[in-house]
Amino acid sequence: MAKLSQLQQAYANPNMRKMLNLIASSEGVKHGYNTLFGNQQFNNLGAHPNVRKAFKQTDGTTNHTTAAGRYQFLNSTWNNLAKQYGFRDFSPQSQDLGAIALIASRGALDDVLQGNWQSAIGKLGKEWASLPSSTYKQGKRSWDFVNKHLGSNIQQGNHPKFVDLKALGYKPQTTQQTQPNFVDLRKLGYSGNPQQNTQPQFVDLKTLGYKG
Template structure:
């Protein structure tokens, strides 16, 4: 994994969870969707995806999610990739393999490694609800915030 790829993954975790939730958990790997800095909800076993359906807005028929882990991976996504990627469970390395596969499917690695992070973010917005333009009805971060998180994590930006 290149330093830009690692920084991009760290940026996704920052975007999905926030630094306080990451710090108050197992680096984000055991976090359930809906966690807040003052109320971090975690799961205890990495043997499989927790698969807990969490009500996100308290409205009947409203927003629900099974997202979990550092990259907030949905239960159905984990099930879809479990065999294909040879996952042992929902361990940190398994979560990273899934996130890397999702980025690969978005054809964003070339942009990440070239430092064109704004383009990579745009390509990956369908996979992570917190990225700008995702359109899932959840909080989306501004590009400037994401670029700061990316460079803070050690990533390099393309400067023309």
């Protein structure tokens, strides 16, 4: 857990302010620190408003949220932050420091301060559903959106992709050995020519029917 003094020091870093602005923009808040989920405005910043609102996820399921503020804190999340850091209101300063505390809790504080955007965003998708690295069933921003706001050139393709070979027709056999299980890509429809060198061979999974 980062100390309050660390949060305050981090806020003075220009990269941190860039990240906070990106998160707010990604969340699409129209009333800044006074925004309820769904972009309804509230006025009293004395405490988290704790208004429960329904919404539909991208899978069609109805869910509920108490998200509020510039960084769309859930009420339960905010209560934990207030207890840990002694926040006595929901003021802009408290919200900024609270967001930095969440960034630190995800292990992304140093990444942000050093401008390692790809690494930072990869970690923060678990905290903010609107970031492109998020796995939540909610709408999220593109990497182009991120690059525009950060002035960076993050390439989504730089992230490793895990492919379910079963979806490509591969049926592994259960073995009791610890040796690596080599897959004959020719059985999956790959007709590439083997390379006569020691370099690893990269296969275009699209030729195998993968639509990632």
